[in-house]
Amino acid sequence: MVKKLVLAVLPILFSYFVVAQNPHLSGTVNVDLQTGQITCDFNLTNIPDLGKEYQILLNKGFNIKHLKNAKGEMIAYDGFYNGKMRGEGLTYLPKNEDKVIENPKQLEINYTGAFPIYANEYNFTDFKGLIAFNGKTLRAAEQSKWYPIIYDVKKDQLLEQVTYEITIKCSNAAQIFVNGDQPKPGPEAKFKSDVAIAPLLFIGNYKVQQTSNALFLNTDMNKAQLAVFEMEIAEMKAYYQKKLGIPYHTKNVIIEHTAVEKFNKGRIWGFATYPTIAIAGGNLAETVDEVNKKFKDSTDYPFYAHEVAHYYFGNVLQPNSTLxxxxxxxxxxxxxxxxxxxxxxxxxxxxxxxxxxxxxxxxxxxxxxxxxxxxxxxxxxxxxxxxxxxxxxxxxxxxxxxxxxxxxxxxxxxxxxxxxxxxxxxxxxxxxxxxxxxxxxxxxxxxxxxxxxxx
CATH class of the missing domain: 1.10.390.10 (Neutral Protease Domain 2)
Incomplete structure (x- = not known):
């Protein structure tokens, strides 16, 4: 969501979520903040029985080293030549003698990619689907398909939410965060979620601040500013909970990150990968009026209210298909x-x-x-x-x-x-x-x- 000109730590109440079989992701991720290189060695298990009506999606910037089956045997796949795109990802299909492998309950996938470093430089755009390095941090949301995502062809649905147990290594990072677990100090940390969630990555050199109902990453607010910010967000949650009849007890993670698109002063951009809300384009400390206990700019309120609303439309309801x-x-x-x-x-x-x-x-x-x-x-x-x-x-x-x-x-x-x-x-x-x-x-x-x- 882009504001202006108008215009989470952690587990959520999941009883309202669609009950489905979610894939499980395990393995190791190596990241270099200075070169923009990412190497992943993953096992994808607990894959739903989709017959042959599935695809594997992976960001177009990655090159697959190999794909293996449950026995560790190398398997062939379509997509490496003249591959079809779906959003930010290339589509891959495991094959056996030119026939799609039916219901691969487990897949091992190893791949590497390198992405631009935007240090004092900019792209013409920034959006949730971009894997964004700026020399100090890496931001990669589920929309970027930095991890392998199963696409259910019949339901026209991306199975972005997974349980996971992964190790992240980054020699030049002070902090590492994976959505669904706590931020942990680098250069190496293990992360786990037994609850299916979209594993956004935020890696780099930043400060972690905590309040009773939220974590703040890469922000520099004092206690009074943190309290006001948290109060404004809590008010939005209370309104939605009352109107929609579904509890909103989620503790959010608020990330302040640097956009890789040049923003004019006063323009803010953000997105939600629950329970995380990521904000770019401004200094959050400067948006808070400590004296009057509110956001300084009234247009900030609807901006954040939009992102908070994604708890319901984006998580409780996970849209798919034409609308x-x-x-x-x-x-x-x-x-x-x-x-x-x-x-x-x-x-x-x-x-x-x-x-x-x-x-x-x-x-x-x-x-x-x-x-x-x-x-x-x-x-x-x-x-x-x-x-x-x-x-x-x-x-x-x-x-x-x-x-x-x-x-x-x-x-x-x-x-x-x-x-x-x-x-x-x-x-x-x-x-x-x-x-x-x-x-x-x-x-x-x-x-x-x-x-x-x-x-």
Whole structure:
């Protein structure tokens, strides 16, 4: 999520998560902060029985040394030549005599890659899917596919969350952190999680600060600033918990990292890999007003509220399929508007929707019921236009019933989040067929809803 201009330590309450068989990752990772080289020697076990309907995804910057089966025998694979991409990863398929190996319950994979060092230099962009070295730290989230990720073809779902037991080695790192375990001093440390989670990496030379409900990595806040920051986040959690009816007792990990894209002053970018929230582009200590006990800039509140909302849409519900971006980002942005409205009043939400409508006046979209491919919902669509669709639903049925719809989505288990899912959960939440038809005609099938939104 990028802020501005508008705009966790650890185990979570997992009883609300989709119950599924999660792969287990074990092995060793070697990282060099000065050269950008990463070498991994992994065993992937407990792989779900997907028959031949699976792929293995790995960041395009890695070169596979070998792939072996459970017996330690080298096996062939497709993808090394003219490989197909899925997001940030190349797709690989284990083969036996030109036939896909069915249900490989265990795979050994060894690979190496080197990535640019952005020390006083910049890329044209930075995003969650980038493996980012800056000479002092390495940041690698699950979206970057720094570890092998199984893709379930039938369900159109990435099995990013894994249990793990891995050793990280980095001779030039003072601290090493893997999402799901505590940060530990380098140059070598073992990490383990018996709860399935997406193992984000944050390695380098930084300070660790701790409060009663959070860890702060690479920040430089005093006790008063830490307390204010934690208080603001706790307020957002309490609002979501009350409105969505699902506990949010997670202790977060807040990372301040350096973007490898040049940011103008006042611009902040962040993402969530729960329980971690990673923020780039600013000094967190400078964002806190100790005297008045709040964020100095009011636009910081909705920015953080968006990332906090990903606990629900991104973790409790793990979107997939054609409406992936709508159910991941548009929902989180809509929730951030509602949380900020609860704090600052309707003057905020009215201004938000007015500005969005003015800025998107000429924006043309593919209606949600016509989406056939995930990336038809681009950045502007998912962050700015999608929330207007949810605002339209709120206009028709009211805020309370809109939250009932969102609750229904969160309670759905192992569903494909396509347009049929949208409609099914709406009807399950109590929206009538007649109301759905009216909503669909007005707000879904329109090429632009800005003239319909009230503020």
């Amino acid at each position: 992936f971006w709508f159910f991941l980002e548009s929902t989180a942005e809509y929730l951030s508007v509602k949380a900020t409205e609860a704090k600052f009043g309707k003057i905020y939400s009215n201004a938000y929707f007015k500005n969005a409508c003015l800025n998107l006046k000429n924006f043309k979209v593919v209606p949600l019921n016509k989406i056939t491919e995930i990336n038809q919902i681009g950045g502007t669509y998912r962050y700015n236009y999608g929330p207007l669709i949810l605002r339209g639903l709120e206009q028709m049925i009211g805020e309370k019933r809109t939250f009932e719809f969102l609750k229904a989505c969160l309670k759905a288990k192992s569903k494909t989040t396509d347009y049929a899912f949208f409609k099914d959960q709406a009807l399950l939440s109590g929206i009538t067929e007649a109301e759905w038809i009216a909503f669909e005609k007005q707000f879904i099938e329109s090429e632009n809803v800005t003239d319909l939104i009230k503020y």
